[in-house]
Every structure is written in C-alpha cells, then in structure tokens.
Amino acid sequence: MTILLTGGAGFIGSNLTKQLLQEGKQVVCLDSLDSYYNPDIKWANVQQSLDHPHYHFHEGDIRDAELVNTLFRTYAFDAVIHLAARAGVRPSVQDPALYYDVNVTGTLTLLQAMQHAGVKKMVFASSSSVYGDSLQVPFTESDPSDRPLSPYAASKRAAELLCHTFHHLYGFDIFCLRFFTVYGPNQRPEMAISQFTDSILNEKPINVFGDGTTARDYTYVEDIVNGIIQSLENLRGFEVLNIGGSDPISLANLIQVIERVVGKSALINRLPMQPGDVQQTYADIRKATQLIGYQPTVRVEDGIKRFVAWYLVKYKTGLVI
Numbered sequence: 277m278t279i280l281l282t283g284g285a286g287f288i289g290s291n292l293t294k295q296l297l298q299e300g301k302q303v304v305c306l307d308s309l310d311s312y313y314n315p316d317i318k319w320a321n322v323q324q325s326l327d328h329p330h331y332h333f334h335e336g337d338i339r340d341a342e343l344v345n346t347l348f349r350t351y352a353f354d355a356v357i358h359l360a361a362r363a364g365v366r367p368s369v370q371d372p373a374l375y376y377d378v379n380v381t382g383t384l385t386l387l388q389a390m391q392h393a394g395v396k397k398m399v400f401a402s403s404s405s406v407y408g409d410s411l412q413v414p415f416t417e418s419d420p421s422d423r424p425l426s427p428y429a430a431s432k433r434a435a436e437l438l439c440h441t442f443h444h445l446y447g448f449d450i451f452c453l454r455f456f457t458v459y460g461p462n463q464r465p466e467m468a469i470s471q472f473t474d475s476i477l478n479e480k481p482i483n484v485f486g487d488g489t490t491a492r493d494y495t496y497v498e499d500i501v502n503g504i505i506q507s508l509e510n511l512r513g514f515e516v517l518n519i520g521g522s523d524p525i526s527l528a529n530l531i532q533v534i535e536r537v538v539g540k541s542a543l544i545n546r547l548p549m550q551p552g553d554v555q556q557t558y559a560d561i562r563k564a565t566q567l568i569g570y571q572p573t574v575r576v577e578d579g580i581k582r583f584v585a586w587y588l589v590k591y592k593t594g595l596v597i
C-alpha cells in the first residue's frame with residue numbers, strides 16, 4: 277500500500293510515519309517544512325526515516341497544484357493521509373488569511389489532484405476546535421459545529437465540508453478525524469505541555485491563561501496514530517469521528533501532573549484567557565469505537581511520564597523547543 281502523507285515531517289506525521297513503515301507501507305511525505313516552528317525540528321524528524329527504502333520525502337507546498345499533480349503521476353497512491361496544516365488556535369487570530377489559504381485552499385488543491393488521478397481515499401486531520409464553546413459534554417459528532425471561535429477552527433470545519441462535497445460528487449471515501457489536543461514525543465514546541473515542561477525544568481515562570489479551570493481532553497500521540505491507521509483500514513463512505521482520550525483534565529491538574537513527573541514546582545504567571553480559546557474539550561468516542569475499534573490506551577499520568585522521558589533525552593540536541 278502506497279500512501280501520500282501530507283505534513284509528515286510534523287509532530288503527528290513523524291510518529292505516524294514510523295508506524296506506517298513498520299507495518300510495511302510505502303510512505304511518500306509531502307511537507308513544506310514551514311516556519312510555524314523551527315524547521316530544523318521537522319528536518320530532524322524526516323531524517324529518522326530517510327534511509328528507509330519505503331520512504332520518500334518531497335519538500336513542497338500542498339497549495340502548489342503542479343507539484344501535487346506531479347506526485348500523483350509519479351506514484352500509484354492507494355490513499356492520502358492529509359495532516360499538513362497551519363496548526364494552532366491563537367496564532368490563527370493574528371493571521372486568518374494564511375490559515376484559510378493553507379487549511380482550506382490547500383485541502384481543495386489536494387482533493388482536486390486526487391480527483392484527476394482517480395485516487396479516492398483520504399483520512400483528513402480535523403480538530404475538536406470545530407465544536408466551539410459547546411456546553412454539552414462530551415462532544416459527539418452530531419453536535420452543532422457551526423460556531424467556531426477561531427479562524428483555525430473555521431478553516432478545519434470548512435475543509436471537512438469540502439471533504440463531504442467530494443464524497444458526494446465523486447464518491448470519495450473520506451474520514452474526517454477530529455483530534456483532541458495531542459501530546460507525546462516530537463510534540464510541537466509551542467504547545468502547552470512542551471512549554472510547561474521546559475519552563476518547570478529550567479525554573480522559568482509559565483504563562484497560565486485563565487484561572488486554571490479550562491479543561492482539555494489530552495490524547496497521547498500513539499492513540500492518535502492508531503486511530504488514523506484504524507481509519508485507513510476501515511475507510512468506506514464519509515464519516516466524521518472524534519479521536520480523543522475521552523478523559524479531560526483541568527489546566528491546574530495538568531500542571532500538577534507535570535510538576536510531579538519533573539520533580540519541581542512551577543512558577544506561575546497568571547494571564548487572562550486568550551481570544552479563540554474554548555473552556556473545555558471532551559470527546560465522546562463511542563462512534564469511533566464502534567466503527568473502527570478505536571480505544572485510547574494511554575492515561576495522562578503515564579503519557580506525561582513518557583513525554584518527559586523523551587524530552588530529557590532530546591533536550592540535549594537543542595531540537596525540542
């Protein structure tokens with residue numbers, strides 16, 4: 277099986293690449309190594325697989341239709357796993373046009389190239405942020421998702437809608453996976469768990485937005501990778517699926533867990549809630565369990581231990597933060 281993996285140099289993509297290669301799949305990675313965070317980190321991720329005979333890396337932009345079409349002519353793809361995006365809620369408030377361009381136009385470019393090439397299977401990385409400030413928890417896939425709070429969330433919802441259109445018009449099989457805050461090895465450096473771990477270790481103050489009661493359904497990257505692969509194996513029709521840990525933790529408790537694992541106390545710099553942030557996220561995963569057999573296995577305490585262990589080793593390379 278040959279897969280086009282967009283965004284494969286990033287956090288989730290690099291973890292997924294390892295697993296796909298281990299399972300004997302051919303992985304063609306398309307990634308622009310963009311500058312949202314240090315591209316050296318992404319390049320180091322790519323280098324881990326470069327020697328593998330079933331791995332091919334192409335540096336380029338998903339919005340470059342000519343390049344994308346060439347890839348479809350060069351390889352006989354069986355499916356596309358589309359992770360490439362401008363991620364991050366808060367920065368999207370500052371640059372909505374860029375987020376829309378990459379996340380929506382980029383997705384459309386890819387869908388059109390697939391249509392031309394007759395490749396009709398895609399797993400798309402969506403986000404729990406599409407639920408906005410939904411009061412009803414846990415979030416189920418049938419909940420309203422038409423009140424996004426950030427350009428990032430709006431762009432992910434818009435891309436989901438395009439996926440449905442291509443399913444309807446051309447019979448694509450597409451699963452849109454709504455990931456709930458992902459963490460683990462190769463974590464994006466700007467994400468809370470990376471920032472908190474680094475600051476606690478180095479006795480620097482951490483910025484805590486709000487009163488600590490905001491809660492996130494943190495999901496260990498290994499569980500996300502399993503959800504993606506299980507989706508690929510069961511890809512039929514159009515589905516939206518929550519892929520989360522289904523075990524939310526408040527910001528205050530998360531900080532305590534990191535403090536315990538690191539063995540140091542946090543110095544807290546309290547700041548107001550950020551525009552675009554939601555109060556809580558909590559995945560109802562019954563649909564994913566039923567449809568693809570998804571079941572998260574790593575609890576936050578254990579996941580943070582594994583993350584910090586990775587962090588301490590990787591810290592010496594200077595490529596974590």
Ligand SMILES: NC(=O)c1ccc[n+]([C@@H]2O[C@H](COP(=O)([O-])OP(=O)(O)OC[C@H]3O[C@@H](n4cnc5c(N)ncnc54)[C@H](O)[C@@H]3O)[C@@H](O)[C@H]2O)c1
Pocket residue numbers: 282283284285286287288289306307308309310312318336337338339358359360361362363364378382401402403404454455456457458459464
């Ligand atoms: N990490 C999370 O908590 C989380 C939660 C929900 C959804 N997601 C989604 O999962 C996907 C992967 O997220 P991640 O955390 O690994 O982020 P990441 O930033 O580490 O990975 C995204 C990758 O896409 C690449 N990219 C960006 N713009 C591109 C473009 N125009 N063309 C080609 N490549 C481009 C980047 O270089 C990067 O390597 C994204 O779509 C993200 O929105 C992530």
